Amino acid sequence: MFQETPIFSRLVAERGDVPAQVRGEADRIRRDLARVMRWAPAADLPVRTTQDSARR
Numbered sequence: 001m002f003q004e005t006p007i008f009s010r011l012v013a014e015r016g017d018v019p020a021q022v023r024g025e026a027d028r029i030r031r032d033l034a035r036v037m038r039w040a041p042a043a044d045l046p047v048r049t050t051q052d053s054a055r056r
Contacts, residue, residue, distance in 0.1 A: 011018075
């Protein structure tokens with residue numbers, strides 16, 4: 001999307017492709033969570049109620 005604009009090209013040259021780095025980290029975190037969440041039984045997870053939300 002932004003790759004076509006000169007300012008994006010300049011920012012990538014100066015700072016690196018931050019959106020691509022963020023996407024990569026998000027994918028890594030999603031894979032890690034998927035692996036961990038498979039091992040967590042649903043019965044052991046806390047259940048959030050509307051009262052819990054109101055306390056914040």
